[in-house]
Amino acid sequence: MELKSYLKTQKTNIDGFLRDYLSPLDIPPRLKEAMQYSLGAGGKRLRPVLVLAAHDAVGGKSRAAVAVGAAIEMIHTYSLIHDDLPAMDNDDFRRGKPTCHRVFGEAMAILAGDGLLTQAFEILSDPSHMEEVPAEVCVRVVGEVARGAGSTGMVGGQVLDMISEGSDIDAAALQNMHLRKTGALIRASVAAGALLGGADDEGLEALRGYGTKIGLAFQVADDILDVTRTEEELGKSTSDVARGKRTYPSLYGLEGARAMAETLVTEALKSLKGFDGGATPLREIARYIITRAH
Ligand code: GRG
Numbered sequence: 001m002e003l004k005s006y007l008k009t010q011k012t013n014i015d016g017f018l019r020d021y022l023s024p025l026d027i028p029p030r031l032k033e034a035m036q037y038s039l040g041a042g043g044k045r046l047r048p049v050l051v052l053a054a055h056d057a058v059g060g061k062s063r064a065a066v067a068v069g070a071a072i073e074m075i076h077t078y079s080l081i082h083d084d085l086p087a088m089d090n091d092d093f094r095r096g097k098p099t100c101h102r103v104f105g106e107a108m109a110i111l112a113g114d115g116l117l118t119q120a121f122e123i124l125s126d127p128s129h130m131e132e133v134p135a136e137v138c139v140r141v142v143g144e145v146a147r148g149a150g151s152t153g154m155v156g157g158q159v160l161d162m163i164s165e166g167s168d169i170d171a172a173a174l175q176n177m178h179l180r181k182t183g184a185l186i187r188a189s190v191a192a193g194a195l196l197g198g199a200d201d202e203g204l205e206a207l208r209g210y211g212t213k214i215g216l217a218f219q220v221a222d223d224i225l226d227v228t229r230t231e232e233e234l235g236k237s238t239s240d241v242a243r244g245k246r247t248y249p250s251l252y253g254l255e256g257a258r259a260m261a262e263t264l265v266t267e268a269l270k271s272l273k274g275f276d277g278g279a280t281p282l283r284e285i286a287r288y289i290i291t292r293a294h
Contacts, residue, residue, distance in 0.1 A: 003284040007049060010069075014048040017070040021123070027115070034104040034112035035119075038077050041095040042235070044292075046218075046285075047072045047185060051193035053281035054207055057272070060197020067129035068141060068196060071120040072189050075149050078113040078120075079185075083158070085109060089243070096235035117149070133196065141192045148188025157181025166244040174246055175216065182222070183215025190214075190282075206271050207282075213268035214286050220261040221290045223247040224254065234294050261290040 018039050022032060048069025055065045084091040084099040086106060091099055101109035123129050124142050133141075147153055157180025164177065190211035194204050226240050227249050240247050248257040268286045272279045 001280045001284065003281070003288055006053075006281050006284070007044075007288075010049045010052050011045045013052075013066050014045050014069050014073060017066050018073065021070065022119075025119075030104070030108060031111055031115055034100055034108050035115050037103060038081050038094075038100045038112060039074065039116070041097045043073070043077070043095050044294075045069075045073060046289075047076050047189040050186065050189040050211070050282075050285065051196075053279075053285055054190040054193030054199075054211075055197035056193075057207065057275050057279035057282050058194050058197035058199040058203055059278055060193070062133060062196045062198075064130045064133050065193060065196055067123055068145075068192050069189070071123040072145060072185065072192065074116040074120040074123075075145070076185060078116040079149075079154060079158075081109050081113040081116070088158075088162070091236060093231070094236050120145070137195055140195050144188050144191045144195065148184040148186075148191075153180050153184030153188070154182075157184065161245070164246065167246075169246045171251060174248070174251060178216060178219040179212065182219040183212060186215035186218060187211030203274075206274060209271040210268045210282060210286070213264045213271065214289055217261050217264035217268065217286070218289050220248045220257055220264065221292065223249055224257050224261070225292075225294065227254065229294065265290055 022036055022039070025032070027035070048066075051069035051072060052065050055062065080094055081100045083089055084094050085101055092102055093099060099109070100112055104112065121142065124138065124145065130138050149155065157177050160173075160177040161181055164173065169177070187208055188211075190207050191204060194207040199207065223240065225234060226247065248260060251257075252260060265286045269283060272282060275282075
């Protein structure tokens with residue numbers, strides 16, 4: 001399997017859904033423009049691709065997988081918009097473009113984020129998108145995504161990040177923060193795809209384990225990119241180190257952080273040992289996560 005073409009195909013499917021979904025909705029034009037601006041600004045679409053790849057890994061046949069992936073991408077995009085706000089990281093560039101609040105103003109950026117978050121749950125509860133998905137599975141997917149995005153997951157992680165700024169947190173605190181801030185939505189993406197695809201309890205647990213490991217590996221890789229790439233290459237304007245944040249390279253050194261990312265990927269791959277060739281995309285994505293250039 002060629003990962004590049006797999007990623008490209010799945011990204012095209014997701015981008016198509018995202019483009020078509022908002023257009024016909026009766027949303028005040030300026031708000032719709034702000035939501036579409038950030039959604040359409042690019043991005044790797046990693047989380048929706050993980051939904052689709054996990055769904056493939058369990059032999060799923062659900063037509064709702066793209067919609068669920070798109071809903072999670074909307075939640076991810078909301079988190080980036082809010083993370084960039086003056087009250088948080090106060091960033092000027094994201095995905096290679098001026099941030100939402102720089103273009104639309106702070107109040108509209110807050111509301112665009114709120115709109116994307118809420119709209120995501122509308123998709124997950126809309127029978128026309130969740131067609132043929134048993135109600136019990138829909139409810140479990142909603143729960144999985146809400147836990148990944150909410151106060152015990154991503155939002156909680158963002159708060160831990162905020163309050164730890166400028167302090168030398170230890171390895172356990174750093175891991176706890178990233179398991180939530182970055183890892184929780186990534187794990188929820190894998191679990192949501194698995195649930196939709198009809199995973200049994202054992203398969204779901206194994207895939208959750210995979211999601212946890214790659215979620216952390218993704219953050220370690222992000223910290224490494226932060227110190228080895230330029231802002232132009234990354235398309236965003238901040239450096240966590242400059243902001244006084246504890247990072248994996250600052251804690252373990254660059255080589256130590258690279259070794260840690262490798263170990264996490266090895267562990268993620270071990271979680272997939274009970275899966276057949278259907279899990280090939282997940283295996284390749286694990287490796288891609290720590291070798292990507294942005
Ligand atoms: C504001 C509730 C709230 C949460 C914000 C995700 C997040 C929490 C903040 C982003 C800060 C950051 C740069 C975290 C590092 C890992 C990360 C999530 C990077 C961005 O995700 P990518 O690389 O972005 O998948 P693209 O643009 O490709 O979608």
